[in-house]
Amino acid sequence: MVTPHPPSVLTTMPTVYPPTLLTSMPALQIPPDLPAYLQEKDLSQECRDLIVSLPAEKGWVANYLHQYQGFWHTTRQLKGVIACQNHFQAQESDIFLVTTPKSGTTWLKAIMFALVNRKHFSDTKQQHPLLTNNPHVLVPFLEHQYIDTQLPDFTSFTSPRLFSTHLPFASLPKSVEDWGCKLVYLCRNPKDTFVSLWHFTNKLRPKEKGENSLEETFDKFCRGVSLYGPFWDHVLGYWKQSLEKPERVLFLKYEDFKEEPKGHLMKLSEFLNCPFSQEEESSGAMDEILNLCSFDYLSNLEVNKTGKLPSGEENSAFFRRGQVGDSKSHLSAEMSEKMDHITKEKLQVSGLNL
Secondary structure, rough: OOOOOOOHHOOOOOOOOOOHHHHHHHHOOOOOOOHHHHOOOOOHHHHHHHHOOOEEEEOOOOOOEEEOOOEEEEHHHHHHHHHHHOOOOOOOOOEEEEEEOOOOOOHEEEEHHHHHHOOOOOOHHHHHHHHHOHHHHHOEEEEEHOOOOOHHHHHHHHEEEEEOOOOOOOHHHHHHHHHEEEEEEEEOOOOHHHHHHHHHHHHHOOOOHHHOOHHHHHHHHHHHOOOOOOHHHHHHHHHHHHOOOHHHHHEEEEEHOOOOOOHHHHHHHHHHOOOOOOHHHOOOHHHHHHOOOHHHHOOOOOHHOOEEOOOOOEHHOOOOOOOOOOHHOOOOOHHHHHHHHHHHHHOOOOOOOO
């Protein structure tokens, strides 16, 4: 048995880099052929001033992660987060899919898009946008829309507008709270989440940097230093809201959804006020959506095997295995026990089991 780590290990203070280094971050020499997600430029003065004051750590992919409002963001994404908080105007009918990275986001994006828009497209799949568009294009990350502009154009979005976000609850734009928008939160076992994130970020790292070691990133994840982490704080923020406002926040578990997809799809449709009619149920409408959005079907579509997102990530990077329990093939017994200990300690008074 592994000796439990003392609380101090779980709350290790992040590195605070000298202001001279922080102010030079945006001026780093960036090769012109770097994909957009690796570029750290065109920061507003507000963002530059803020970064100087924030704790920082070495990033998994980008150069740095910055701790803002208790959670970690890359330099580029922090720019979008701040602009989004300052400028996004929610509408009452808006729907948000919220996740930590690599918690089943791509899969549930596809399901929610197909569910909400099922009246607009043929049941035969032949004209469905998911056949020719990556789910991240159809359901964009809200904060990413503000990276290159403070006033993105959402006029092409039909009501209800469907967005996704990795933002923790405390960092959501104020208008989302004011309008009481629907939030669908999907969480995943932290060990599987970590392993998936480790694989994903290694795909995105520049080749000259090499891969992150499993041990180094595991240590960072356990300390909470991961994209939009700490993982446990992120999950707990939405779990508490789901208990207090169940009509507004639906909390789902990836493993449960995978085990009983039809029942969870039904639950999701009722929460979003677009329930399946008896005619749809008898005609197999739910099966149609689940088949269209299955991991195997989506991952084998040409659009998801080739091409890139506007930000430069390969579409194929978002499809690896999607299996429950994949972490068993990667984590040592000691790692697994350490993660279990942290999870138990973080969630013990919440009533949430992961």
